[in-house]
Every structure is written in C-alpha cells, then in structure tokens.
Amino acid sequence: MKDRLDEQTIALRAAREFTDGSVVNLGYGMPGLCANLIPGDRTVFFQSENGMLGYGILATDEEKDYELINASDQPVTPLPGMCFFDSAAAFDMIRGGHIDIVVLGAYQVSETGGLANWGRPGRPATGMGGGMDLAVGAKKVIVTMLHTTKDGGPRIVGNCTYPLTARRCVSLIITDLAVMEVTENGLVLKEIAPGWTVPEVQALTEADIKPAEDLKEIEL
C-alpha cells in the first residue's frame, strides 16, 4: 500500500493556512496538534471555547497546570497578551464571526460542505460540544480527517448519513491523501499526496472531485 500522510503532517498542512495575525480555534483531537506547528514567520492567536485567547504551545509534563487548559482538556502554556473570559464571552466571539479559522475533525464531510463530526451510530450520548457554534460562526472552517474509515469506506460523501453539525460550512478539507476546496461547483482537488493519482483518490471518495488546473503535490 502507498504511504498516506500521518496526523502530524496533516496538522502541519492545516497550520499553513493560518495567516499572520489570524484568530484560530482548534477542535478536539488532531486539530489540537496545530498549536505546536505555526509557521515561524506568523503570529497566530489561538482561541479556546472554555474562555481563553492567545495561548501558546502545549505544556510539557513539568509545565502542566490543570487550570490552564484548552477545550480538549490539554494543558497549554501562557503567552504575553493572552486573556481569559467566561464561556458566554467565548461563544460571542465564535457565533459573532470573530474567529477567522476553525480546524475541526470530522466523521463525514459532504460535497456541499456539510459537516458531521459529533454523533455516530451506537453512541447516542456523545454531544456536539462547541462544534456546531464553531462550524456556523467561524469565517473559515477547515476539516482535518482521515480520507477513509477504518474499513476503507468513504468519509467524503454526497450526503452525510451521520448527524449533521452544520450545513454548507466547510471550506477546505485536508486528509491523509488530499487537500480539497469546497466550491459552488463541488469539491476541487487542489493538492494530492505524493505518489497518488486522481483516479486512486476518487475511488476512495464518494463525492465527485474535480482536479484543479494547478493541482500539485501536497507541499509543507
């Protein structure tokens, strides 16, 4: 089998989307890795829905303070200029359109940018947390995910069959195989993992994907 990108590399590719000065929220799981992967020439302000703006990289075991955690329960480090607020203020920022980019995990993404990332069969008690607010409120929603399920089934689908987080919200999908933009005309394949071909990626994708004119290998 050909190589796929590992989680660290997917997160690194996502972090390249963070423009200088942008306000970014990182979802549960793989997106959290982005905190340690900001391009060196940029300042990024990480917001966390439990009520924090401007935190630094993840804390080492020695640095851990359980009253300085991100929304994924990970202890983080302080930075000058950071601030704390309550959860209601955190969601004014989120719902009010003051977050430039959110990076979220997903079970499924549809070809129109629909997102399913909180519920799955057999686990009716798992909740959406702040995912719905982030998907609706952030100016740009980036999804980082594995291209296929454990069984090799597609996660990028015509219509989500898992419970929806929000309709038409995802702008960019970054997987272990490809970078795809959600456009008015469907999914456009912008970048592809080294050694993979368009038909091979399409075969693992339920939704139609159109190669971009400037399709290239995923660059980091």
Place this chain on the structure above:
Amino acid sequence: MKDRLDEQTIALRAAREFTDGSVVNLGYGMPGLCANLIPGDRTVFFQSENGMLGYGILATDEEKDYELINASDQPVTPLPGMCFFDSAAAFDMIRGGHIDIVVLGAYQVSETGGLANWGRPGRPATGMGGGMDLAVGAKKVIVTMLHTTKDGGPRIVGNCTYPLTARRCVSLIITDLAVMEVTENGLVLKEIAPGWTVPEVQALTEADIKPAEDLKEIEL
C-alpha cells in the same frame, strides 16, 4: 397653606424601606438623595446602571472623580467590596430580577401601579434611559414624587395620560403628602403628612385612596 414634606424628607422616608443587605438602584433626581440617607444600622448595596455596585455617598467637591459617577451623572465615593462592570452586565442584574428595590421619580402613577416617568408633552426627544428596565426588573418599585403638579393638578391618577414606563409595576408611592401602597384592591393610604386629613389628600388625588386600618402620620 399647610406644610408639605420637602424632597430631603421624602427621600429619607424612602430610604427607610431599604432592608439590611438589600440591593438598591436610585433613579434620576430626588431618588439620588437616598444614597446619603441610609439608616445607620443597615448595609445597602447601591447599583447603578452604568455599571457599578456598592458605591458610597455622593462625593464632595474635593472628592469628585468624573469617572466614578452614578447613572444621574453625580460623582460618588468608593466603598470596600464595590465592583465595576459594563452596561450589559448592569442590565442583566436589573432585568433578571437581581435588584431588590428601585426608587424612581414619576410624572404620574396610576391606581393599578402604572408608571409614567420619562416623556411629557412638548418634549418628544427625552428618552426613558434605564427606567423601563428598572420598572420591569426590580423586585420592588418605589416611586418618590410630588403629590401634585405645579398647577396643583393630580399626579396620582386613574390612568396615566403621559407615556407609560411600565404597567402594574409600582408597589409603594411616597409623596410630599402621603405614603400609599398599590394593592390588588387599589391604593391604600398607609401614612399621611402631619396636619393633613384623608379627605384633603383625596381631593388632590384623582385615583381613589383607601385609608389603611393602621393609618398613621409619616414617621422618619
């Protein structure tokens, strides 16, 4: 003509209603005087809709700080335990029922406790400020006012003819002639100014007033 209570005395009578530990908001004008008239055996927390809780008496000329003012533009003095917040938080307190008592001025009060205290003929541009929020939100609304207009006309009326602040909100009316409770059965005269009779007060009142069984002279 018989003596009527002066503004200072009306405010003093209103301040007697402040129970120990109560949270009190003072409206524009005469109610503001109450800040300097708290009974000595009680702690009262004054709230101001510009975003302050727990301020002290009015500032002397030497003490004046124009960034420490009540909502009537009067410089006040600080007290230990006070705090500042923004106007939105101030009105969460008010609208959310966290203010025990508000003392408001009035142009008119109706027999069912309707209040008119912000607009009057010929001045369509004067606004209600926080009066509507206070009238609706405070647990108890006390009105301090002169019993009659400059021309001797009634201010305590069957129905307000001036623009309403809120319906059925006033609990207690304190004037230069009387203290009246608004009850399900109309206005009950609880206290009367020294030397005045019930028929004399009724003659200056459009709404019917019923003397209380324990009607007494206004005591301070």
Place this chain on the structure above:
Amino acid sequence: MTINKIFNSCDEAVADIFDGATVMIGGFGSYGGLPINLIVALSKQGAKALTIIANMGGVGYELSHRIKPGGYQDSGILFENGQVRKFIGSVPALGGMPPTSPLERLFNEGKVEIEMVPQGTLAERLRGGAGGLGGFYTPVGVGTTVEEGKEKKVINGREYILELPLTADFALIKAHKADAVGNLVYRQTARCFNPVMAMAAKTTIVEVDEMVPTGRLDPEVIVTPHIYVNRIVEVPA
C-alpha cells in the same frame, strides 16, 4: 450587615438541596473549574430525581485518571448514585472515551434523560436566564437534530431557531477567591461556565481556594459581583 454567607463545610452548604431540584454544576467538564468538593457533598447528601445542568456529563472517577494523574471526582458520582433524572448539557459523554461513563451507561439503560444543547447555546441560555430574557434566536443548530420541535424564524434573510432561557434552584460553582460579601475572581481557564451559572441560579453555592477580607479584591477585576453569591465555603487547594 447581619447576613453571613460563609459556611463551614460543603456538607452544610448543600444540606437543603431537595429531591427534584434543578442544579447547575460549573466548570467546563474536566478538572479545571469543577466544584469537586460540593459535588462530593451532594453525593453524600443524597438528594434524588435531580436535573443537572452542566457543560459535560462527567467521566466518573475511574476514567478521570486519563485526564489528570491521580484522578478526581466529577458529576459522574451523582449518576452512579442514581440521583439524577435528567441531564442538560453539550457533552453528556466524550466521543474519545469508551462508552462507560456513568451518565452514558445509565442513558443507554433508559434510566436518565438527556437534553443535548450546543455549547454556545447552553452559555447563552444561561445568560438569558440570568438576565430575564424570554428567549433568543440563534443560527446554531439550523438544519440539524437540534432544531427539532423548536420555532424557526428568518430574520434579515438568515434562518434562526428560538432557544429558551435556563434557570435553576441551585448552582454549585468553583472560584479562586471570594471576599466576605461574596465577590468572586477565578483563575485562568477555571472561569469557564462558573460566572454565568452563578448568575442564573436562585441559590448559588461556591467553593473557593481562598477567602480574603472585603476590600482586598480590586473592584475593576471582580468577575462575579456578590449579589449572585449566596453561600461560600473555603476549601484550600
């Protein structure tokens, strides 16, 4: 003032929580900001048929070791004890944990009801309850299971759903410092849901790391004004 808000123990502070009460539990979910000692006191006190409003449902003592070495008690103990009838919150169970948190287990057995609320909507419903609003329109949840049974309205061309305020009989919250009248400050991300819950409950009970004399907290930095605090227990960290 004759009113004394200071209680000697968490047990005394929660003694009158009654069967069928609605109880908000502050914090965010895991260790930081969670009123652990008040939760444990409520589990000993034994009130039944509670409605719990909290961001997360708790993972229970056993799973808590995965979040913080040594573990800690959370609302899981209230579910384990069979004290809860209904849970309202945004994360009843964590997708990243195996399905064995006390709430998830009881829910799957049909013994607890869950009302699932997006986290920002939860925060705003609490603020609405605190601030006397009748409800608000949010775009969050449109087109999802969250909109089921709710009024929808198009305002300025965008679809919204109507969400109603939340209030409670009691809130159990955690703060860093309190003064004697009850003003509160928090520490870092342990602030989270505590301030809005303090504002939204009839009786707010707080455990604090440290009591300080009134006047010691800078009036500019007080987060929860004392009028939202009814009972204080000092539990040094």
Place this chain on the structure above:
Amino acid sequence: MTINKIFNSCDEAVADIFDGATVMIGGFGSYGGLPINLIVALSKQGAKALTIIANMGGVGYELSHRIKPGGYQDSGILFENGQVRKFIGSVPALGGMPPTSPLERLFNEGKVEIEMVPQGTLAERLRGGAGGLGGFYTPVGVGTTVEEGKEKKVINGREYILELPLTADFALIKAHKADAVGNLVYRQTARCFNPVMAMAAKTTIVEVDEMVPTGRLDPEVIVTPHIYVNRIVEVPA
C-alpha cells in the same frame, strides 16, 4: 506580527469614516467614558448622513458646563454640524435640561430621526450584534410605545417583545489602557457602554489614556480582548 493597530492621531484614526456610515459612540452620556477626542476628530473630518448609536444624545458644549466645570465636547457637536441623519439610543435629550441640546433642537425641526430604545434593550441589542444572534425577547417595553411595530410573544405565561441586534461600521470608544495588540482595560464607571460597542462594530477605534507593552496587563483583568480592537490612539489624560 506585521499588523500595527497604533495610530498617531485621532484624525488619522477616523479618516475613512464614510458618508452614510453607522457609528457607535461609547461612554454613558456625560464625561466619563466618552471618546471625546475621537468625536472631535469626526466633527472635523466632516462625514455626513451618519447614523449614531449611543446611550445619550449629548448635551453640547454649552450645556456640558452644568455637568462638569469647564465643560467638554460630546456628540452634540456632530448634530450641530449637521452630520447626523438618525440617532439610536435611550436618552436623546435629558428631561432635566432645557430643550436646547443640539439633537433635541434638530429633532424638533424635523432634521434628525430618533429611534428610542430602553437602555437595557440597547445594551442587549449591542451584545446580540456582537454575538451573532438573530434577536431576543425582552419583557421591557411591553404595554408602552416601545412595543409599537414589534412582534410580541407569550413565553411561559409572560409577554415579551422581539428586539433585533445592532451592529455598526465603526465604534468610537474610550478605554484607560491598551497594550500593543489591543487588549483594553477601563477605569471605574468609564467602562459602561464601551466594551459592548467594541464587540459589535466592524471597525473599533479606541482612544486610551495610556499604552503599555504587551504582557503588562494581567490576563485575568482584560475586559476587551484585542480581537475587538482595530485602531488605537494614545491621548494622555
């Protein structure tokens, strides 16, 4: 970071406010918390047909002497200049002042429109605009002129009216200190409407008494996070 929010003068900071813009003006009404230097800069800049959102309409320089010895400029100067088409706020004119404030005079002459809003509703409409809500139900104004033309709804047996959010192209606000990224703290009652307006406008311009290096403000006490601040001018008090 390459983004610099610090402007050398109020004139430069307000230079691009355009004809027909909606402009929030912070403060409460009188001196404390009012962005006086930005208001004066806007009066010199001359933008026309503005919609001004502010708690009070201003009394104008002449009457201001009754509030503070020596007097001060307020939004009155914008009305006097004929720069304003519409005012939205809770106290266009003070009942306690003679009817000669610039806004009241122009309103009586039919030259300015007024939208009167109860003060708490104004604060909440600003917060709604900041937080992306579609609207909210408040009990304030029921049975009064405020409910005219608005949707009413009974929720849990109580009557409410629907109020819609407010946003603006610009907010002019006043803070005490700013750090270089734009975090703000205020001083005493000069906080008032400034924080909610900072959050509700597309471009927020702040005048501050003092700039401090980033990191100097305690992260626990910052009231307005820097993402709500676009331009800062230091105007020592």
